[in-house]
Amino acid sequence: MNNYELMVIFTPVLSEDDFKAAQRKFTDLITENGGEMVNSNPWGLKSLAYPIQKKTTAIYWVAEFKGQPDFNEKLKIQLLRDEQVLRHMINKLDKYAVEYNHRKKSGAPTGTEKAVEV
Amino acid sequence: MAKANEIKYLTAIKQEKRAKKFCRFKKYGIKYIDYKDAEFLKKFLNEQGKLFPRRLTGNSLKYQRKVSEAVKKGRQMALLPYVTDLLK
Numbered sequence: 001m002n003n004y005e006l007m008v009i010f011t012p013v014l015s016e017d018d019f020k021a022a023q024r025k026f027t028d029l030i031t032e033n034g035g036e037m038v039n040s041n042p043w044g045l046k047s048l049a050y051p052i053q054k055k056t057t058a059i060y061w062v063a064e065f066k067g068q069p070d071f072n073e074k075l076k077i078q079l080l081r082d083e084q085v086l087r088h089m090i091n092k093l094d095k096y097a098v099e100y101n102h103r104k105k106s107g108a109p110t111g112t113e114k115a116v117e118v
Numbered sequence: 119m120a121k122a123n124e125i126k127y128l129t130a131i132k133q134e135k136r137a138k139k140f141c142r143f144k145k146y147g148i149k150y151i152d153y154k155d156a157e158f159l160k161k162f163l164n165e166q167g168k169l170f171p172r173r174l175t176g177n178s179l180k181y182q183r184k185v186s187e188a189v190k191k192g193r194q195m196a197l198l199p200y201v202t203d204l205l206k
Contacts, residue, residue, distance in 0.1 A: 007154070007195055049199040058196070062154065089195055096149035104152075 001066045003038070003093040005101070008079065009052065009086045010059040012045060019059055022084055026063070029078060035067035039105055052086050064093070064101055139176030143184075151184045153191035156198055162189065167202045 010022060019042070027037050043060035052058065067075075072090055079088045093101070103109070142148070153159070162170050162177075162185050169189060172182045192198040 009195065048196040049193075049202075050196060052196055087195065089191065091153075091191070094150070097152075100150040100152060 001036075002069060003064065003066055003098050004072065005091045005093050005097070006063045006065065006075070006088065007091075008061045008063075008088045009048075010061065010084050011053075011086060012055055012057045012059060014059055014084055018084070019061075022082070023061060023063075026075070026078070029075065030063075030065050030067060030071075033068065033071045033074065035065050035071055037063065037065050039064040039101065041105075055086070058086055141176060141178040141181055143181040144178055148181075151181070151188045153188040153195070154197065156192055159185070159189050159192055159198060163198065165202075165204060167199045 006026070008026070010019060014022070023040060023042065027040060030037055041062045041064075043062065045057055046060050047057045048055070075090065076088075079085050091097075143151070151159075162175055164170060169186055172179065175182065175185070177185060189198060193200050
């Protein structure tokens with residue numbers, strides 16, 4: 001059971017409940033296949049650094065989950081098939097990343113504030 | 119012929135001692151560089167959004183690679199631009 005982090009960019013025309021429905025769809029997919037949702041963090045509407053498919057804003061969603069290594073293929077197929085999804089990225093998290101995310105979620109200071117002034 | 123080190127200048131030439139660069143990740147014990155943290159990653163990009171070389175950031179090789187990997191992921195997910203004119 002590795003730790004993964006999924007980041008999905010949805011089209012900005014998505015309404016609030018469509019966005020929730022899309023999130024639920026993927027979280028159900030994860031839990032059905034023996035995965036386990038650790039953290040779901042919808043960022044909502046954000047402006048993009050460069051236009052994707054002629055759109056300059058998009059809805060971001062970041063999800064951290066545990067899952068089987070072979071499950072990501074199925075997840076990728078679902079993500080590619082869904083038109084609402086502009087772009088997605090699945091990252092494997094090592095133990096430092098998991099600890100970083102945990103501290104960030106619980107508000108504990110991650111090291112980056114100290115390193116800002118240089 | 120006076121050798122270079124024998125030349126005595128009237129006033130001592132003061133070589134300003136440049137601050138010793140250090141790898142901020144080793145010093146502050148940061149182990150994971152988050153690609154989602156665009157503000158922090160912008161420290162390592164110049165105005166055009168290109169990565170600073172190691173000699174400017176002072177990072178160690180291991181963490182410079184992690185920074186470049188995080189920046190490339192951020193660019194892929196449109197958090198950071200590939201090229202821009204005025205990033206800061």
